[in-house]
Amino acid sequence: MRYIKVIFLIALFFFSMLFFIQNTELISTTISLKLDMFGNTFATPNIPVYLLILLAFVLGALFTLIYLISDRMKLSKQVKEYRQKISELEKELTSLRNIPLNDNDYVVSNTTEGA
Secondary structure, rough: OHHHHHHHHHHHHHHHHHHHHHHHHHOOOOOOEEEEEOOOEEEOOOEEEHHHHHHHHHHHHHHHHHHHHHHHHHHHHHHHHHHHHHHHHHHHHHHHHHHOOOOOOOOOOOOOOOO
């Protein structure tokens, strides 16, 4: 599985570089982002498109990392609870195994009656 991840990352890097090399002129153009809200206008200074793409990639990676860390913490907590429950159940099972059996408590039926 690790090899597949490495091959995928190499392919992603290769196609990204190919994209940037073939579209250098288009990517280096500048744009200004604007937002009109409640009568107020917010605008960014002119920024190159490649910077916008890079920023979107980094923000996406950060949000994904935050999500994965929170999910990992949640699963770790759940595993800890399950291990504690298993420990309690094993203690209960051990205590039940150590209870001596009494022959007087059980009725043995004889299937050869009348013979």
